[in-house]
Amino acid sequence: MISVKNIIKTFEDGVTVLKGVDCHIEKGEVVAIIGPSGSGKSTLLRCMNLLSVPTFGEVWLKDKLLNPVDPYLHTEVIEASNTYKKLVAGGMDGADAIVKIKKEDLLNEKFSAAEGKEYKAILKKLYKDNHIDINVARQKMGMVFQHFNLFNNLTVLDNLTLAPVELKLKSKEEAEKNAMALLKRIGLEDKANVYPSTLSGGQKQRIAIVRALAMDPDVMLFDEPTSALDPEMVGEVLDLMKQLAAEGMTMVIVTHEMGFAREVADKIVFIDEGIIKEQGTPDEIFNHPKDPRLQDFLSKVL
Amino acid sequence: MDFFKDIGVLVTNEKYMGMLFEGLGTTLLISVFAALLGLLIGTLVAIVGIAQDSPIMKLPKLICKIYVTIIRGTPMALQLFIMAYTIFAIRGFPKEITAIIAFGINSGAYVSENIRAGILSVDIGQTEAGRALGLNGRTTLIKIVIPQAIKNVIPAIGNELIALIKETSIVSMIGMYDLTQAAKIIGAGNNMASYVVPMTVAACFYLAIVYLLTFVIKIIERRLRASDKR
Numbered sequence: 001m002i003s004v005k006n007i008i009k010t011f012e013d014g015v016t017v018l019k020g021v022d023c024h025i026e027k028g029e030v031v032a033i034i035g036p037s038g039s040g041k042s043t044l045l046r047c048m049n050l051l052s053v054p055t056f057g058e059v060w061l062k063d064k065l066l067n068p069v070d071p072y073l074h075t076e077v078i079e080a081s082n083t084y085k086k087l088v089a090g091g092m093d094g095a096d097a098i099v100k101i102k103k104e105d106l107l108n109e110k111f112s113a114a115e116g117k118e119y120k121a122i123l124k125k126l127y128k129d130n131h132i133d134i135n136v137a138r139q140k141m142g143m144v145f146q147h148f149n150l151f152n153n154l155t156v157l158d159n160l161t162l163a164p165v166e167l168k169l170k171s172k173e174e175a176e177k178n179a180m181a182l183l184k185r186i187g188l189e190d191k192a193n194v195y196p197s198t199l200s201g202g203q204k205q206r207i208a209i210v211r212a213l214a215m216d217p218d219v220m221l222f223d224e225p226t227s228a229l230d231p232e233m234v235g236e237v238l239d240l241m242k243q244l245a246a247e248g249m250t251m252v253i254v255t256h257e258m259g260f261a262r263e264v265a266d267k268i269v270f271i272d273e274g275i276i277k278e279q280g281t282p283d284e285i286f287n288h289p290k291d292p293r294l295q296d297f298l299s300k301v302l
Numbered sequence: 303m304d305f306f307k308d309i310g311v312l313v314t315n316e317k318y319m320g321m322l323f324e325g326l327g328t329t330l331l332i333s334v335f336a337a338l339l340g341l342l343i344g345t346l347v348a349i350v351g352i353a354q355d356s357p358i359m360k361l362p363k364l365i366c367k368i369y370v371t372i373i374r375g376t377p378m379a380l381q382l383f384i385m386a387y388t389i390f391a392i393r394g395f396p397k398e399i400t401a402i403i404a405f406g407i408n409s410g411a412y413v414s415e416n417i418r419a420g421i422l423s424v425d426i427g428q429t430e431a432g433r434a435l436g437l438n439g440r441t442t443l444i445k446i447v448i449p450q451a452i453k454n455v456i457p458a459i460g461n462e463l464i465a466l467i468k469e470t471s472i473v474s475m476i477g478m479y480d481l482t483q484a485a486k487i488i489g490a491g492n493n494m495a496s497y498v499v500p501m502t503v504a505a506c507f508y509l510a511i512v513y514l515l516t517f518v519i520k521i522i523e524r525r526l527r528a529s530d531k532r
Contacts, residue, residue: 139436149431153449163435
C-alpha cells in the first residue's frame with residue numbers, strides 16, 4: 001500500500017531526523033511505529049503523505065510515486081541521466097548514448113528519440129506515468145493528529161462534509177447522510193451542529209477519526225492520537241481504532257501505547273535516531289527483542 | 303460662560319453648520335473609499351506575503367516588502383504631498399481621488415501587516431488538517447484559515463480604520479475642504495474670530511464617527527465569536 005524508500009529528512013536548521021528509512025506497509029496491515037521521543041517517528045509518518053517533504057528518497061502509494069516532486073530527482077531518471085551524462089562526457093554522441101541506455105534497458109525501452117529536448121520530454125513523460133498529484137493521493141490517505149485539528153470555524157457536521165463536498169466526491173446530501181451515519185457509529189450524532197470548542201478531547205479525536213473516514217480512505221495514518229488526551233478518554237479512542245483494525249483498514253500508527261500496539265498491530269517498527277533499528281511481529285519485538293537500544297527502550301516503557 | 307454661549311451660536315447658525323456638514327461629507331467620502339482600497343491592497347499584499355517561497359513569487363514578494371517598508375517608514379503628509387503635487391499634479395484632476403488613493407495606499411500597508419499577523423496566528427494544524435484531507439492550499443486558506451484569521455484581525459483593523467478617519471484631517475494641507483478645514487474657516491477673523499469653538503464642535507463630530515465605528519466593530523466581533531461559545 002505505502003512504500004518509503006531511503007527517506008532522508010533534514011530540517012531547515014540542519015538537523016537530520018531521518019537517516020535513510022525503508023518501510024513497506026501491506027494492504028490491510030496495521031503497523032505501529034514506536035521509539036523514543038525525537039527519534040523521527042512522527043516525521044516518518046508525516047513524510048508518508050508529504051506533510052513533511054523528504055529531503056531525499058521516494059514515497060510510493062500503491063504503484064504511484066508521490067515524491068520526489070521534481071521529475072529530475074526520480075531515481076530511475078537520475079540513473080539514466082547520469083549514465084547519459086557520463087557517456088556524453090566520455091566523448092560519445094548524444095544519440096548513440098541514448099541508444100546504448102535503451103539497449104541496456106535502463107529505462108524499459110521508453111527512449112525513442114535522441115535530441116536533447118526530446119530526451120527531456122521523455123524523462124518528463126516517464127515521470128508523469130508513475131506520478132500522482134499529492135492532493136489526489138491525500139484523498140485516499142486519512143490522517144489523525146495528536147491535537148485533533150478539527151476546523152474550529154465549522155460545526156462538527158461541516159467538519160465531516162467540507163472535504164468530500166469541496167472535492168466534488170459527494171453531493172451535499174450524500175455527504176451529510178454519510179456524516180450522520182459516521183457520527184451515529186461513534187454515538188455523537190447529537191453533536192452534529194455544535195462547534196468543536198464545546199467537545200471533550202476524546203470526542204474531538206473520535207470526530208477527527210470519522211472526518212478522515214468520511215473520505216473513504218484506503219489507509220489511515222495516526223500521529224500519536226492519544227498523547228494529548230486525558231487518561232480517562234484514551235480508552236474510547238483506542239476502542240474506535242481497534243474496531244477499524246478489525247474491519248481490515250490499513251493503518252499506520254505512531255504511538256506510545258505499548259499495550260495497544262502489542263494487541264492490535266500486525267507489525268511493529270522500532271525507530272531510533274532516525275534509523276529503523278528493528279521491525280517484526282509484536283511477539284518478536286516485545287518478547288524477543290534483539291537490538292540493544294530496543295531492549296533498553298522496552299525496559300523503560302513496559 | 304462665553305464658550306458655551308458661542309457653541310450655542312455656532313450650532314444654531316445654519317451657514318456654519320452647513321459648512322461643517324459639507325466638510326464632514328468630504329471626510330467621510332475619503333475615509334470610506336480609502337478604507338475599502340486599503341483593505342483590498344492589504345489583503346492582496348498579505349496573501350503574497352504568506353505565499354510559499356517559489357521562483358515565481360520572488361518578485362511580487364520583494365515588491366510588497368518594499369511597498370510596506372516605504373509606506374510605513376515615511377510620514378503620511380509627505381506621501382499626500384507627493385501624490386498631489388507630482389504624481390497627480392494634473393490640472394483639474396479631482397483632489398478627492400488623489401486623497402483616496404494616497405490614504406488607501408497608506409492604509410493598505412498597515413492593514414496588510416495586520417492581516418498577515420492574523421493569518422499566521424491561526425494554528426498550523428488547521429492548515430495541515432485541510433491539506434491532509436486533499437484540499438489544495440487555496441481552498442484550505444479560503445474555507446478554513448481566513449475565516450478564523452478574520453476573527454483575530456477585526457480589532458486591529460478597527461484600530462486602523464479609526465486612525466485613518468482622524469488622519470484624513472491633513473487633507474486641508476493640499477487645500478481640500480474637509481471637516482477640519484471647515485472648522486478652521488469658521489474660526490477665522492471674518493467669521494467667528496475664535497478657533498476654539500468650531501474646533502471643539504469638529505472634534506465632537508470626529509468623536510461621534512469613531513464611537514459609532516467602535517460600536518459596529520463590537521457587533522461584528524460578537525457575531526464572529528459564535529464558534530467560540532462554550
